[in-house]
Amino acid sequence: MIIEEQFSTGKSLVHSLDPRVKIIVAILFSVVVAVSSNFLALLPALAVSLSLIVLAKLPMRKVFYRLLLVNGLILFLWIFLPFTFKGEALFKIGPLVGTKEGVLYASQITVKCNAILLAMIALLSTTPIFTLGHAMGQLYFPDKIIHLFLFTYRYIHVIFQEYRRLTNAMRIRGFIPGTNLHTYRSYAYLVGMLLVRSYDRAERIHKAMLCRGFHGKYYTLSRFSIKMGDILYLSLMLTAILGLVILQWKAIA
Amino acid sequence: MHISEGVLSAPVLVTGAALAAAGISVGLKKMGYEKIPQVAVLSSAFFVASLIHVPIGPSSVHLILNGINGLLLGWLCFPSILVALALQAILFQFGGITVLGVNTVTMALPGLICYYLFGKLVNREGGLLSLAAAFACGFLSVFFSGILVALSLLFTEQSFMSVAKLIVVAHLPVMIIEGIITLFCVAFLKRVKPEVLGGIYGKGP
Numbered sequence: 001m002i003i004e005e006q007f008s009t010g011k012s013l014v015h016s017l018d019p020r021v022k023i024i025v026a027i028l029f030s031v032v033v034a035v036s037s038n039f040l041a042l043l044p045a046l047a048v049s050l051s052l053i054v055l056a057k058l059p060m061r062k063v064f065y066r067l068l069l070v071n072g073l074i075l076f077l078w079i080f081l082p083f084t085f086k087g088e089a090l091f092k093i094g095p096l097v098g099t100k101e102g103v104l105y106a107s108q109i110t111v112k113c114n115a116i117l118l119a120m121i122a123l124l125s126t127t128p129i130f131t132l133g134h135a136m137g138q139l140y141f142p143d144k145i146i147h148l149f150l151f152t153y154r155y156i157h158v159i160f161q162e163y164r165r166l167t168n169a170m171r172i173r174g175f176i177p178g179t180n181l182h183t184y185r186s187y188a189y190l191v192g193m194l195l196v197r198s199y200d201r202a203e204r205i206h207k208a209m210l211c212r213g214f215h216g217k218y219y220t221l222s223r224f225s226i227k228m229g230d231i232l233y234l235s236l237m238l239t240a241i242l243g244l245v246i247l248q249w250k251a252i253a
Numbered sequence: 254m255h256i257s258e259g260v261l262s263a264p265v266l267v268t269g270a271a272l273a274a275a276g277i278s279v280g281l282k283k284m285g286y287e288k289i290p291q292v293a294v295l296s297s298a299f300f301v302a303s304l305i306h307v308p309i310g311p312s313s314v315h316l317i318l319n320g321i322n323g324l325l326l327g328w329l330c331f332p333s334i335l336v337a338l339a340l341q342a343i344l345f346q347f348g349g350i351t352v353l354g355v356n357t358v359t360m361a362l363p364g365l366i367c368y369y370l371f372g373k374l375v376n377r378e379g380g381l382l383s384l385a386a387a388f389a390c391g392f393l394s395v396f397f398s399g400i401l402v403a404l405s406l407l408f409t410e411q412s413f414m415s416v417a418k419l420i421v422v423a424h425l426p427v428m429i430i431e432g433i434i435t436l437f438c439v440a441f442l443k444r445v446k447p448e449v450l451g452g453i454y455g456k457g458p
Binding site for chain 1: 263277291296300302305316335340412419441442446449
């Protein structure tokens with residue numbers, strides 16, 4: 001099954017933190033890094049998120065593979081940016097002139113992107129999605145969004161089973177995808193069938209919920225408690241983020 | 254068509270987040286609690302459907318389906334797409350927290366536009382016109398998404414011009430495929446379960 005929470009189980013320090021703390025830190029860190037532009041702030045940020053990954057004791061190979069997958073767009077930018085940026089010439093490939101500014105800009109984006117990605121893996125992906133949902137609820141995210149988030153995740157697995165059943169049936173009947181109208185039509189019908197089945201299922205779910213007295217409130221059994229370690233971690237991370245802000249701000253001034 | 258973290262500038266990110274927040278709040282207001290299971294299960298269906306890779310020549314593209322999402326959900330496509338993108342960010346790290354707003358807008362806004370442009374036409378009794386509208390819905394939703402991605406890159410940095418152009422051009426085959434898929438999907442739904450097509454609040458916009 002491809003939809004799985006690869007990093008959510010573990011016994012590391014990061015895994016045992018209060019999910020609310022993790023969400024707050026992840027949001028603050030991402031925002032600060034995303035608006036930073038100076039290497040003096042970005043490189044320490046990358047170091048911070050790398051240390052988070054180490055603390056989370058995640059399998060390095062899997063993390064690396066994940067990074068590789070999501071760096072596609074970045075790679076794409078590397079092909080273009082050095083040549084489309086105006087500035088001092090740094091190198092030449094045939095008629096193309098690569099500029100120093102272009103290379104710097106591309107490296108800036110690369111560092112930024114990976115710093116945020118690593119922090120997200122270390123903080124958010126180490127929390128089970130349902131726990132994240134409940135934690136977001138306690139952080140006063142809109143109720144309906146939380147319901148939608150939890151329900152959608154819950155049913156992705158069910159619909160995925162449905163999808164597997166349909167594609168298996170197609171395969172048994174000798175379906176080989178290719179670049180032709182038959183393939184596109186078959187896939188369209190597959191999507192249509194998924195929609196029909198989920199429509200029917202939603203109706204059944206709603207009725208079942210009504211039977212059990214649902215009136216727009218989602219009760220949760222998970223209670224979170226802030227421990228000493230959480231406070232320590234939160235203040236440490238807030239200091240680090242503040243440090244990044246100062247580094248960036250000093251660079252501008 | 255995700256933009257990764259760290260690429261866009263602060264003004265673009267803030268604009269995206271503000272627009273997304275506006276769309277989402279309208280969507281949430283229109284989504285009563287009784288609609289949540291339906292929207293959620295449809296969102297998961299779209300999530301799963303976007304994992305389908307359709308072959309095109311030697312390579313393959315994955316389905317986006319924001320056109321038909323808009324067609325079925327109207328304004329509710331904003332919360333639906335937000336949640337799907339958030340899950341993708343957490344599960345696969347495609348996109349992320351700070352670009353969530355921009356990515357939601359680039360996906361959901363075209364869906365909403367197509368809902369208003371083609372919702373009525375698609376729901377018409379039979380005929381070529383309704384099929385043409387379905388094709389246009391799939392085609393244009395991806396086209397508009399491409400344009401929005403290109404715009405957010407351009408507003409970040411002028412030098413993104415060639416990248417932005419390439420992104421739109423590279424999505425041309427995707428637009429055609431999405432058009433064809435949407436056409437057949439609509440035709441299928443009309444025959445099998447027309448009430449799905451009627452949209453989440455009944456008969457079109």
